[in-house]
Amino acid sequence: MTTTYTPGPLLEAARTTPTALWNDSSDLSELKQSIAFGGVGATCNPVIAYSTIKKHLDVWRPRIEAIAAANPTWGESQIGWQAVRDMSVEAAALLKPIFDEHNGRNGRLSVQTDPRFHRDAKALADQAVEFHGLADNIVVKIPATKVGIEAIEDATYRGVSINVTVSFSVPQAVQAGEAIERGLVRREAEGHDVSRMGPVVTLMVGRIDDWLKHVVARDKLFVDPSALEWAGVAAIKR
Template sequence: MSRTLDTSTPTAPLADAANRFPTVLWNDSADPVELEQSIAFGAVGATCNPVIALAAVRAHLDEWHPRIAELAQEYPTAGESFLGWKVVEELSIAAARLLEPAFEASGGRDGRLSIQTDPRLHRDAEALVEQAVRFSSLAPNIIVKIPATSVGLVAIEEATYRGVSINVTVSFTVAQAVAAAEAIERGLDRRAADGLVTGEMGSVVTLMGGRLDDWVKASVVRQRVLIDPGYLEWAGVAALKKAYHEFVARGFRSRLLSAAFRNHMHWSELQGGNLVVSPPFDWQVRINDNLLPVESRIDVPVPAHILDTLLERVPEFRRAYEVDGLTPAEFDTFGATVRTLRQFLEADEQLDHVVRDILLPPA
């Protein structure tokens, strides 16, 4: 791991940005060691999903092995999946505790820990809502991830109505981000109509810019389109900038969140905006170590020749960029959605295997 900088110095980009802009830093991991260091960089939030949880358990298996064995004794009839999700819950609760000072200081706007609903429930809105409500009770500063699919939109609205702060996930396009923010608005409006509290619930709408980059790159290969490869690095940035300005214009109460980093522009090109950037910890170290310039760039447009080329030559980018580029039914079959849901499901299976090897060590 690279060295960490003294964030009290003005030359540390993350601390400098935190002091100058409304753009806030979250840590794209609930690993306690990484999170503590990220908080020192200025992070005021963190996230967990099946991939992140699996990585954290594997990184600290010396601690989790005995704890999983204890959980197996506490729940003698439970299977691997149940025990694996108990680990995810405990990991999330511990991370949420580290963020409580930021939660209290911001009045609930920040200091949030995101825990993801079980991806195996992605076809069942009612089950997603019920799990979201339960996860929300684990700690006062929990927000719950629900995917931006056609089923997920239903769950997002209902869970919001039931008082759950949401982090929309499995979201890669402007159309998904806008539709999810609208679902949150409907849930908040229903709460207000019923006389329920609608104060700062801390909801965010993630746009996974790097995963959009991945999908756009895969699509040009499939379609045999030759394009300057550097242009493709701008796809996620362009969608994030477009979505951000749509959020501002529409007055959404949720904030946009940039995740799934593939290049430093997923941080540097968004500075100055009232949104969240959530790099993995190693990206934070690299940003500091490289002393990246800290400039307000959220209102600086993507170079016109790059954006025009992407829109003209890459149909999958155009679908991702236009506000009406996808219908909610098409959210489910968009390539990045399918790929990401499959990865989350596979991480769930791998976590089951980790638990299984503890319950039934290989003979």
């Protein structure tokens, strides 16, 4: 695939700074535009997939009907997750040239595990392994909860590149990083290659901002609005 890049501040930032631009969508048209701006990654989860399906009903209605027809015993959840898988595979294919160019450092699609498994570490790890098998450049989201930390180590040991999510504090990030390291060490000790794995820990600074804005509005607090834009950064720096 030949990419035609779009000059501008995003492309300049991507090329001249350590910034790695990710697209918070797996909509193929949006992802193509993001790549043209210098984007090197993207995300897919049920909410994002639903938004894409609603936006492109002409494309996805027949595809979902075909999934349902091919799997007559499946319920809505199973059909929906298959749509997520299909969407993820297609988005990952768009990013694969970037993945190859950067030797796995960039060009990944991040796919979220099912939040209904939040109490089951084995189910999270098993689904992570399944998603990992969808494409070479998949990275799988697992939350930095007590159960999630266990799943992160297990999935890493089994060869999955993890994107730690639901991570709002330095202690969470440290524990997640330690779990990843334990998984990598165990994997290497058994002679498995880890050179192409690309685990990351995401500190969700913006989500802290979002929550504080909600609290300010809910409790009718008087706060300088500009302070809220930096609240997450301030909290993480502490």
